Amino acid sequence: MYHMLWLLLRILVFLLGATSVLAALLSAIRTFVLPRSASDIFSRNVFIAVRMLFELRKRRADTYERRDQIMELYAPMSLLALLVVWLLCIQLGYTAMFWGLTDGSLYQAFKISGSSLFTLGLAFVDTFPAILLTFTEAAIGLLIVALLIAYLPAIYGSFSRREAAVTLLETRAGSPPSAVEIIKRYHHIGGLGDLTEVWRGWETWFAEIEESHTSLGSLPFFRSPQPQRSWITAAGTILDTASLINAAVDIPHDPQADLCIRAGYICLRYISRFFRMPFDPNLAPIDPISISRVEFDLACDELAADGVPMKRDRDQAWRDFAGWRVNYDTVLLALAELTDAPRAPWTSDRFLIHPPRLLARYRKIKCQGGRLRHFVDGRALLPGSLEPLR
Structure with missing residues (x-):
């Protein structure tokens, strides 16, 4: 009976x-090989654990440049930690299999497993099942390391394509990037009526970002070469530019701007869904956004003072802008905080204006008629504003 229980334990x-x-x-395989977004408990938990350590260190930073310097190592360190976790799970798993298959001690099984995984040749058991396990463990260890090495060029290729557009945006939008600045600069060079190619190029960029930033889950956390640049603030600036032009600038309507906005908010939503944010x-045009009417009016006044032709009906322009912005407002701010983006107008500056971190974490409560209203500190927000109802 004892021997039977011992055999069952080993099995x-x-x-x-x-x-x-x-x-x-x-x-x-999900991380390195599968060409689509897939939830993986190993990757998620490792990145969360490493992020917690970086957040502890980041608390001591008193400037954004220092925080950026700390966070620049987050994605690379997380990838290396993930490799260590995989190898550890493989070694412990094979240790258990060697112990269950042989008559040696647990220490001997651990030694054989480590020798096989790292192809050291320090210890082995000369039986066919044990040799078979040794070969498979060595092959799996080499395979995972090879996959990581092959994975890095894919990351940096996508990173390079992403950052090329982000870098070019600085010549058009300034630093930090601003939708108002883009419109003013294009007005000065007489290019406001010829933005179709700009919208088409950024529509393609959003499509590439959606694919690369979900299939390569670490890529959103790789930071731009310059501290003041970020892929998420660039995305927000382009979306706000298209929304402002559609809503308030008095030029012929360009349908390509609509397509660019749609591609942008679909991209940000898919990335947010990948990170379970x-x-x-199912938002409505009257739902609240993080931009206040006062901010919108100030932007329009600045454009008008610079000679940009503006639509006369400011109230309708505000409603149109809010109707566009509501599609990407929440996910834009959520991703800006997730990636610790540098401060930029109407994107990452929201967290400094409104103390509750991550405005995407509104408590959503069903009101009469089944619609969702947003609440902060128990007070409802007015549609199109962050001013709470009194």
Whole structure:
């Protein structure tokens, strides 16, 4: 009876070890090989754990430049930590399998597993099942390291294409990027009526970002070469520019701007969904946004003072702008905080104006008629404003 229980225990440990190895291998395949976004518990938990450590260190930083310097290592360190976790799970899994298959001690099984995984040749058991495990463990270890090496060029290729557009935006939008600045500069060079190619180029950029930033889950956290640049503030600036021009600038309507906005908010929503960030996909044009009417009026006044032709009906222009902005407002701010983006107008500056961190974390409560209203500190927000109802 005792021998039977001991045999069952060894079989159970062997199966648990095989499960651990299989889980690590599938996680590596989802991360490195699968060409689509897929939820992976290993990657998610490792990135969260490393982020917690970086957040502790970041608290001591008193300037954004210092915070950016700290966070620049977050994505690379998380990838290396993920590799370590995979290798550890594989070694422990094979340790359990070697212990369940041989008569040696747990220490001997651990030694054989480590020797096989790192191809050291320090220890082995000369039986066919054990040799078979040794070969498979060595092959899996080499495979995961090779996948990581092959994964890095894909990351940096997508990173380079992303940053090329972000860098070019600085010549058009200034630093930090501003939608108002873009419109003023294009007005000065007489280009306001010829923005179709700009919208088309950024529509393509949004499509590429959606694919790369969900299939390569670490890519959103790779920071731009310059501290004041960020892919998310660039995205917000382009979307706000298109929304402002559609709503308030008195030039012929360009349908390509509509397509650019749609491509942008679909992209940001998919990325937010990949990171499990909540948002309401069924928003109405009258739902609240993080831009106040006062800010909108100040932007329009600045454009008008610079000679930009503006529409006369400011109230309708505000309603149109809010109707466009509401599609991407919540996800834009959420991703700006997630990536710790540099301060930029109407994007990452929202967290400094409104103390509750991450405006995307509104508590959404159903009101009469089943519609969702937004609440902060128990007070409802007016549609199109952050001013609470009194």
